[in-house]
Amino acid sequence: MGRYVIRRLLQMIPVFIGSTFLIFFMVYALGDPVAALFGDRAPDPATAAQIRHDLYLDHSLPAQYVHYMGNLFKGDFGVAFNGQSVLQLMGDAFPVTIRLTIVAIVFEIIIGISLGVLTGMKRGKPVDTGVLLLTLVVISIPTFVTGYVLQYVFGVQLKWTAPSVSPSAPLNELILPGLVLALVSLAYVTRLTRTSIAENTRGDYVRTAVAKGLPRRRVIIRHLLRNSLIPVVTFIGTDIGALMGGAIVTERIFNIHGVGYNLYQGILRNNAPTVVGFVTILVLVFLIANLLVDLLYAVLDPRIRYA
């Protein structure tokens, strides 16, 4: 187990370097950021040259990458155009997005898995058909539509909650955005759990457990659900990374100053340090989430062992 974890951690190093390299080059390929700073007017060449010099943009691309990575290992993520250090931006943005992601994941786990078990146990019954249809509707409606509609209904019409989230983004204000963010994944979790449960109800070990005379509740939770959760855990694990980076739409609608919003601003302003810094952290989140998922397999299914 320990050796497996160390091997996986070592594998992360080339993935990490490769992905930052790709991102760095892609952001660079978007064009020269200095021209955009001047708006619609032509940049004064001397000023533009001075800004390029200050931002280390007057060197070759590989030299810039080496310079950037060198600073990165010293803990310096560079400075955004508005003069804020990227580290500080990340310090402000990540806690907000992590809170939002937690809310979303909790919704996915509680609602998604419960509905999945319910429908999986009652295959073909009206409740199953109903929930399946509902998930289909949720999956087919784009997030920005559900976002604006729910914001309008609950924020403007019913006034149950403020339509926009305040800068400190406390948990209670994140419930609606978290639900919007979770909805599509929630529908997938429901469907995955349902299929998995439906298959495993026919499993030998379930029949054995029932034959042993175990209470129904214990059969479902200890035996059936535990074995059925593997695909669901895989999905939720990868979803953590996707939710953190992909919350751009939800964060914009609900005025949440999180990772998605900062990434969007960075891309819009062609601000390489912001984009590369945030994506680098997101890559790490992805890698670690994947590792945790793999380790969880062993917990859920005793047949899986890592050497």
Next chain:
Amino acid sequence: MRGATRVKWAAGAVAVALTAGACGGGSSGGSSGSSNGVVRASWGDPQNPLEPADTNEVQGGKVLDMIFRGLKKYNPKTAAAENWIAQSITSSDSQTFDIKLKSGWTFSNGEPVNADSFINAWNYGAALKNAQLNASFFEPILGYAQVHPNTSGATAATKLSGLHKVSDTEFTVKLSSKFALFPDTLGYSAFYPLPQAFFTNHAAWLAKPIGNGPYEIQSYTKGTGMNLVKWDGYKGSDAAVNKGVDLRVYTDNNTAYTDLQAGNLDLVDDIPASQLKNVKSDLGSRYINVPAGIIQTISFPLYSSRWNTANSAKVRQGLSMAINRQQITQQIFQNTRTPASDWTSPVLGDAGGFKQGLCGQECTYNPSKAKQTIQQAGGLPGGHITISYNADTGSHKEWVDAVCNSINNSLGNQNACVGAPVGTFADFRNKITNKQMNDPFRAGWQMDYPLIQDFLQPQYYTNASSNDSHYSNANFDNLVNQANAAPSSSESVSKFQDAEKQLVIDMPAIPLWYQNGSAGYSQNVSNVFLNPFSVPVYNEIKVK
């Protein structure tokens, strides 16, 4: 059983659809904000640090206009440049200006506003090593070439030789050439004075800028918002009538609009395009839509062999006549643009140089004449043209497609014009700056100060800083020089209009429309209006 389920869900779907439909025509709920005399307004994150000479976009400019006052102030209603901190600005030759300051002005940290506050600020803004985006505004001042040499890294002087301190309340400015309207440019934010605190502790100043205007900054969280409070020590006659302004950064202007409807916000100065259809029913008279100092054009790369032939000016005139401006401003922009008939802006007023219809029939929709003119000139270069725009911001695609459509219909050729998107604004600007354009491209010009000079000289004078077309005409240059050397403002303006008539003949850029400024406000506030730069005049807003 199954059939019944389906019916149930169909009913559910209808209910959802009805709820969604109801949102479109929804009314705004009654607002009962507890703002305590403070205006809650939407904001965007300023792109650059909040230094006067480094702020060239409206979000940062908004704050600077609240916390600073300069030598002159543009009257928010008439756009006239009025002496503010300046007691008088006099010149006998339009080249050396004697500036006397009113006494008693201070910064909010107690430092006096004196001649040094201006001289130091301007030297800082002009110096190359500070890489200020607005450095070129100091170009007219003698000695600019020495503090801001054309090659970076060259040893530069640190002080503009044209600035001389006479006393604490008087200094002189010598320009490198005659420029009659120079005093009227001094209301621009790049010319604001700076306190010593700016130079002694720069980082602290940037974290919480100190100025001499009607407001002072109470707290500033970058990327999130700013709280400004009325500064009681303010000397000017335009002190704030409210207790302060809370600026909140919104991730999306739709969200700000929703917050306005929900009563959580008092002022939105950027109505989202998708709400333009509803805004009148939502806000009624609390919706503002007035012309701003912004003109949109289609500029031509006159350096390209496609556009520098003897006949190409005629082709450009033909294209101008082929565009149905009226229809596009109504249908695409919901009347938030006004069809253009000259190269300036209505906010200048007639005295300032705006002249409706100066362009004449060359800017009037006339499809048959357009077709005829282009045919006589030998047709479009290569048989068709493209119009470039940046696809990332500003939703330019819709109107560029509409303009092309209008051209195609006028010429009776569905392949005459297509839009050519460029991925990002940065890339788009790079292509223009590096002279890589072969076909027309969209251009927008937002005035820096309400002067006809600012609309014409930077864009059309030979080798001027923003002459993206690389237009060069001796007669135009000559008339601009005469206008700058004119002894009075009115003579200067009339010479500029003569120069503008040359643009009708050469058509280096087709005027499309003047952009309007828009804003919406809650029932909580009153006396909301926009200044000529389409920024709300915050200090005049009354809170109920």
